[in-house]
Amino acid sequence: MIQVQNVNHTFLIGKKGKEKKVPVLKGLSFEVEKGEIVAIVGKSGSGKSTLLHTIAGFMSPEQGSITVNGQETAFLNETERAKFRLNNFGFIFQNFQLMPGLTAFENVELPLKLKGVSSKKRKTSVKQLLKKVGLEEVADHYPNELSGGQQQRVSIARALITNPPILFADEPTGSLDSETEQDILLLIQDLNQTLGVTFVIITHDEEVASIADRKFRMRDGELVKGDTGYVI
Amino acid sequence: MLFKDQVDFVSQHIKKNKLRVFMTILAATMGCAFLIVLASIGFGIQDTMRKEILEDQAITEVEVYPNDGEELDISKIGAVEHVNAIVQRTRMEAMAVSQIENRSLEGNMLLTNFAQEEKSNLKLSEGRMPTKDNEIVVGYQFAENLLTDAERKEMEQSTEEDAEPIGGYKESLIGKTVSMSLQSYESEEAFSETWDFTIVGVTEKPAKDWIVDTNILLDESWKDKLQEVYEVNMEEGNTDLFFSSTKIYTSSLEHVKSVTEELKEMGYSVYSVSEQLEQLDVFFMAFKIGLIFVGTIAVLISSIGIFNTMTMAVTERTREIGVMKAIGASPKLIQRLFLMESAWIGIIGTILAVIISYAVSFLANWILPMVVGSALGEEEFQDLSMTFSLIPWQLVVIASIISIGVAMISGWRPARKATKIDVIQALRQEL
Ligand SMILES: Nc1ncnc2c1ncn2[C@@H]1O[C@H](COP(=O)(O)OP(=O)(O)O)[C@@H](O)[C@H]1O
Ligand SMILES: [Mg+2]
Numbered sequence: 278m279i280q281v282q283n284v285n286h287t288f289l290i291g292k293k294g295k296e297k298k299v300p301v302l303k304g305l306s307f308e309v310e311k312g313e314i315v316a317i318v319g320k321s322g323s324g325k326s327t328l329l330h331t332i333a334g335f336m337s338p339e340q341g342s343i344t345v346n347g348q349e350t351a352f353l354n355e356t357e358r359a360k361f362r363l364n365n366f367g368f369i370f371q372n373f374q375l376m377p378g379l380t381a382f383e384n385v386e387l388p389l390k391l392k393g394v395s396s397k398k399r400k401t402s403v404k405q406l407l408k409k410v411g412l413e414e415v416a417d418h419y420p421n422e423l424s425g426g427q428q429q430r431v432s433i434a435r436a437l438i439t440n441p442p443i444l445f446a447d448e449p450t451g452s453l454d455s456e457t458e459q460d461i462l463l464l465i466q467d468l469n470q471t472l473g474v475t476f477v478i479i480t481h482d483e484e485v486a487s488i489a490d491r492k493f494r495m496r497d498g499e500l501v502k503g504d505t506g507y508v509i
Numbered sequence: 510m511l512f513k514d515q516v517d518f519v520s521q522h523i524k525k526n527k528l529r530v531f532m533t534i535l536a537a538t539m540g541c542a543f544l545i546v547l548a549s550i551g552f553g554i555q556d557t558m559r560k561e562i563l564e565d566q567a568i569t570e571v572e573v574y575p576n577d578g579e580e581l582d583i584s585k586i587g588a589v590e591h592v593n594a595i596v597q598r599t600r601m602e603a604m605a606v607s608q609i610e611n612r613s614l615e616g617n618m619l620l621t622n623f624a625q626e627e628k629s630n631l632k633l634s635e636g637r638m639p640t641k642d643n644e645i646v647v648g649y650q651f652a653e654n655l656l657t658d659a660e661r662k663e664m665e666q667s668t669e670e671d672a673e674p675i676g677g678y679k680e681s682l683i684g685k686t687v688s689m690s691l692q693s694y695e696s697e698e699a700f701s702e703t704w705d706f707t708i709v710g711v712t713e714k715p716a717k718d719w720i721v722d723t724n725i726l727l728d729e730s731w732k733d734k735l736q737e738v739y740e741v742n743m744e745e746g747n748t749d750l751f752f753s754s755t756k757i758y759t760s761s762l763e764h765v766k767s768v769t770e771e772l773k774e775m776g777y778s779v780y781s782v783s784e785q786l787e788q789l790d791v792f793f794m795a796f797k798i799g800l801i802f803v804g805t806i807a808v809l810i811s812s813i814g815i816f817n818t819m820t821m822a823v824t825e826r827t828r829e830i831g832v833m834k835a836i837g838a839s840p841k842l843i844q845r846l847f848l849m850e851s852a853w854i855g856i857i858g859t860i861l862a863v864i865i866s867y868a869v870s871f872l873a874n875w876i877l878p879m880v881v882g883s884a885l886g887e888e889e890f891q892d893l894s895m896t897f898s899l900i901p902w903q904l905v906v907i908a909s910i911i912s913i914g915v916a917m918i919s920g921w922r923p924a925r926k927a928t929k930i931d932v933i934q935a936l937r938q939e940l
Contacts, residue, residue, distance in 0.1 A: 335835065335932040356839045363837025374832045374936060378525055390514045391838050435836070 278443065278475050279309040284331060284341030301327050302338060303498040311442070314469050314476040316486035319495030325479045328495070329445055332477070333366060334358040346442065363391055367436025367474075371448035373428040375420040375435075381427075382407065382416040385434045392439060403438065410434045410464060426457035433464065437474070444468075446478045450485055462488050510842055519849045522822070530854065533818040537858025538865065540811030541912040544804025545866035545900060546873075548908070551797040553874075553899040555789065560896075562785055564716065569593070569630075569765060571757040571781040573772050581755055581777065589771050591764035592757055594628035596621060598726075599753045601735060604692045605725055606699045609685055612655040612678055615692070616648070616723040620732050620751075629758040636683045636710035642730060645687070646710035648722030653677035682708045689725070691735065693743055700742045801907065808912050811858075812919040819851050819923035823930075830927050831935020840928035847927050851920020855913040862912065863905055870898040 284305045289296040301324045309315050317325050331338045334350050343350050346365055353361055368374075375384045382403055389399045407413050410430045420428055429449065436444050446465070450458035466488055469476055478489060486492050494501040510518075523530050575581045587595055599620040607614045623646075627638050634649060656664065660676035685708050692699040706727070715722050736750060759768045766783040773779050823830070830843060877897045 330933055333835070356841060359834060359837050359839040362835070366837075368835055370936065374828075374835075376829055376832065378521065387833075388836050390518075391510055391833075391836070391842070393511050395511070396513075 278311045278346065279332060279477070280342075280344040281308070281328075281332065282306050282342045282344075284328070284338045284343065286327060286331065286336075286338045286340075301498050302331070302341075305341070305498075305500060307493055307500065309443075309475060309477060312469070312473045312475055313490040314465070314478065314488060316478045316480060316489035316492045317495060318480060318483065318486045318492055321481055323495040324498040325481075325495055326447055329447055329477070329479050333368070333445060334362060363388065363439065365441050365443055367439070367441045367444040369429070369432050369436050369444065369446035369449045371451040373420070373425075373432045373452070375428060375431055377420055380417050380419055381412055381423065381431045384420070384431050385438050388435060388439045403434075406434050406438055424457075425453050426460055429453060429457075429461055430464065433461070433468070437468065437472070440472075441474070443475045443477065446476060448480055448482075449478065450480075450482070455484075458485070510838075515842075515846060515849060519846055519853060522826075522850060523853065526822070529818055529821070533814045533854050534858045534861070536811040536814040537808075537854055537912065537916060538861040540808040541859050541862030541908055542865045542869070543807040544801065544911065545862060545904060545908045546869050546898065547804045548797055548800045548904055549866065549870050549898040549900045551793060551800045552901055552904060553870075553896040555793040555797070556899045557896045558789055558793075559786065562782060562789065563762075568762050568782050569759045571759065571765060571768055571772065571779060573755050573757055573780075574778040576776060576778070582775075583755075585775065586757060586772065589768055591759050591761075591768055593760045594625045594630075594758040595755065596625045596629045596631075596758065597729075597753050597755045599729065599732065599751045601691075601739075602694070602750050602752060603735075603739060604694065604699075606690050606692050607651075607655070607725065608688045608690075608703075609655055609678065609682075611657050614651065614655045614723060616651070616654075616725060618725050618727055618735075620727055620729040620735075622729050623726075626726070629756070632713040633710045634713045635681065636708070639709050639726075639728065641707075642728055643704070643706050644709045644728075645706045646712060646726040647682060647687075647708055648724045649712050649714045650721045651711065651723050651725075652679075652682050654721070654723050682711060684708070691738055691742075693739070696743075700738060702738045801911075804908075805911055805915075808915050812915045815851055815854055815916050816919040816923065818854070819847060819920045820926070822850065823847065823923045823927045826927075827930055827935050828938040830930045831932045831938070834930065834932045835936065844924045844928045847924035848917060848920055851924070852913060852917050854920075855916025858916070859909045859912045862908070866900055866908075870900050873898045 284302050285300070286302040287298050287300045290299050291297050305328060317328065319325050327336075330336050332343055332345070332350075334353070337351060345361075348361065350358065350361070376387065379387065385403045385407060386399050389402065394402075404413070404416075407416050410433060412427060412430050412434065415423060415427060418427075420431070423431065429452075433449075449465070450461050453461065462485060465476060465478070468474055476489075478485065480486055573581065573586070583595055583597070586592060601618045601620065603618075604615045605618040607616065623638050623640075631638070633646065636646070639645060655678040656676055686705050687708060688703050688705050690699040690701070690703040706725075712722060712724075712726075732751065739750060757768065757772070759765050762782075765781050766787075769779050769781045769783050833843060834840070874897050878895055881895075
């Protein structure tokens with residue numbers, strides 16, 4: 278499903294003319310299989326988010342190749358990447374990243390609008406999905422009228438609405454209390470099992486990582502040696 | 510994204526920032542309305558002058574002059590398409606002294622062909638066209654200038670500049686017999702030969718107030734007889750005794766131009782209303798372009814507002830744009846959404862501006878004549894039929910293109926900026 282091969286990336290930090298080179302990704306290689314939950318674990322600053330950004334096509338790594346669903350992402354231009362994301366990826370962010378001016382329903386509806394789905398079809402599928410994530414009661418609420426857990430459910434629904442094969446979650450429970458965290462993790466597991474969606478979860482939290490089928494541990498831009506990534 | 514959803518998306522954003530968008534639209538409206546109203550003055554004055562030209566004269570008339578020493582080839586001119594009538598009036602360089610009862614008038618004689626005059630649509634205020642040799646048509650002011658000796662004396666003594674005509678012939682001249690004799694400009698006395706004519710028609714009031722028409726229109730067959738009499742009475746003949754002017758009448762105004770062109774090609778000097786209108790149009794084309802240019806500056810100034818508003822909108826929504834891009838909105842779509850927003854501002858501004866401009870134009874045409882009229886005094890007030898401001902649809906189209914175009918151009922950079930927003934940076938922004 279996802280092949281990451283020898284990915285390197287270096288950031289330039291500091292004032293112009295006196296930049297320091299900071300290598301963030303150092304020759305990363307791994308694969309993600311269809312239908313599994315993979316966790317990328319590591320301390321803050323180890324380069325997890327940067328790795329996700331390269332896979333998602335938000336940025337291009339300096340070196341290395343990333344292939345998703347047989348498509349090498351480096352070969353795509355901006356517009357093609359956007360379309361590729363729309364069709365293949367869903368995103369769950371730490372701070373939910375909902376549109377403040379849209380209701381829960383409209384937030385979930387947004388990717389379908391981008392895809393050009395008709396209003397009638399949208400209504401039925403959004404309703405269905407909101408029911409599945411347990412939000413039918415608050416469909417008309419705006420994000421600031423929802424709890425953190427509810428907001429994250431909205432964002433999960435938004436990520437799922439287009440039925441993408443892959444979901445990325447960057448610290449999905451980072452802004453939630455531990456009880457709500459459990460709810461969300463259960464939801465993710467449920468969605469993985471019932472819908473067969475592949476999850477790539479990025480977290481510094483071992484608790485979160487525990488739901489994964491496989492774990493990759495990152496340290497200073499590298500996968501920790503000896504960590505095979507297979508179920509521990 | 511479906512177009513309807515794009516429109517929804519844009520209108521949702523506009524609703525969120527009502528006041529800001531309203532102020533921007535207001536600026537766009539003012540700029541565009543200024544442009545339309547300013548240019549409408551050019552259109553209005555042109556319209557007034559066109560009307561003046563078309564009212565003041567026979568609009569289907571084409572004056573044609575031969576080159577020095579040449580003659581007009583009447584048959585060739587007659588063959589030109591759409592030529593309706595060729596009226597050649599020949600003026601005799603001698604006074605015609607007319608006598609009715611105890612009244613007399615010294616005027617001029619014009620020899621013409623009444624058949625052609627009739628075809629040219631010569632309008633009479635009274636009577637009919639002559640059919641016999643001894644029938645004539647006289648000028649509109651012929652009657653009021655038929656004076657008795659006493660009246661003439663009184664007139665000469667009157668010091669007032671524009672005193673009302675004293676006396677004159679009060680009854681209708683139709684059917685009256687006038688006895689006419691010739692008198693050279695140099696001599697004191699009229700020649701002894703006299704002819705009796707019957708007045709059958711009176712011409713229409715001249716278009717211009719200052720023209721006094723006391724001419725006698727007489728059939729051209731009289732030319733030889735008149736010349737003979739003149740030469741008998743004067744020792745030396747006058748080579749320039751007759752002076753012809755030729756006017757051609759086309760079947761309608763639209764053919765004036767083609768006839769004018771064709772006559773010019775024949776090598777004649779030509780003068781027609783189309784010539785005059787053309788010069789007027791050339792002048793006003795330049796004038797209107799100048800006004801539109803000045804008005805466009807106002808539109809450009811208002812576009813700074815649009816630029817600011819859109820830049821603000823993009824900056825404010827950086828995070829949202831980032832999320833949109835992350836979940837799969839293409840840069841093209843994002844650019845289009847912002848361009849639609851600035852176009853919307855431009856379109857609403859233009860629509861309001863057009864409505865306001867028509868109102869201002871209407872008020873100006875209603876109030877300004879009163880103001881100008883009262884400044885000029887009561888009398889002119891009546892005649893003042895001026896259009897100060899005219900907004901033809903072409904002006905609306907031009908102004909709309911400029912206004913909406915400028916709005917979209919000024920929204921272009923902010924829209925480009927929106928497409929360039931970095932997803933990672935945008936997502937990092939605090940809520
Ligand atoms: N745009 C950037 N410019 C410079 N340095 C960056 C940039 N993005 C991330 N970094 C640096 O790269 C390192 C890894 O960051 P990140 O991938 O966010 O780590 P993690 O998600 O594991 O906490 C950090 O040291 C961070 O400061
Ligand atoms: Mg991170």
